[in-house]
Amino acid sequence: MTIDEVTRRRLLQAATEAADRAYAPYSDFHVGAAVLTDAGVVYTGCNVENASSPLAICAERSAIAAAVNDEGPGMGLRAVAVANAEESPCSPCGACRQTMAEFGDPVVLFTGEDDDLVELPLSELLPHSFRLD
Numbered sequence: 001m002t003i004d005e006v007t008r009r010r011l012l013q014a015a016t017e018a019a020d021r022a023y024a025p026y027s028d029f030h031v032g033a034a035v036l037t038d039a040g041v042v043y044t045g046c047n048v049e050n051a052s053s054p055l056a057i058c059a060e061r062s063a064i065a066a067a068v069n070d071e072g073p074g075m076g077l078r079a080v081a082v083a084n085a086e087e088s089p090c091s092p093c094g095a096c097r098q099t100m101a102e103f104g105d106p107v108v109l110f111t112g113e114d115d116d117l118v119e120l121p122l123s124e125l126l127p128h129s130f131r132l133d
C-alpha cells in the first residue's frame with residue numbers, strides 16, 4: 001500500500017498544524033499526527049502531557065481516538081503521518097505502533113534519524129504485533 005504525493009503532503013501539513021496545538025509543557029516536544037482512514041477522512045491529534053508523566057498521551061494515539069470517536073469501531077487506518085514543531089526525528093513509539101496495528105496495516109510517515117522522510121508499512125515497523133486471535 002502506498003500513498004500519492006498530494007495525500008502525503010496533505011497528511012504531513014495536517015500533522016504539522018496539529019503539533020502547534022500540543023500540550024507539552026514538560027518535554028517541550030510538540031508532536032502532531034494525522035491519520036487517513038479507509039473512509040478517506042483525515043483526523044488529527046497532538047500529544048497531551050500531564051504533571052503525572054505516565055499519563056501523557058502521544059499524538060498518534062490521540063488522532064486514532066478522534067478517528068474512532070467519529071467513525072466508530074469499524075474505523076480502519078490507511079496512513080499515519082507524524083510531525084513535530086522542530087522537524088526533528090520522530091519515530092512512533094512502541095505503544096503507538098501497537099495501537100495502530102489494531103486498526104490495519106497503514107503506511108507510516110515520519111522524519112527519520114538522518115532527517116529524511118521515512119515511509120514504511122506498519123508491518124515493517126512492528127513485525128509480529130501482539131494479537132489475541
Ligand code: THU
Nearest residue numbers: 027029031047058059091092093
Ligand atoms: N510523543 C508523541 O506524541 N509521539 C511520538 O511518536 C513520540 C513521543 C510525545 C510523548 C511526550 O509528550 C513527548 O513526545 C516526549 O516524549
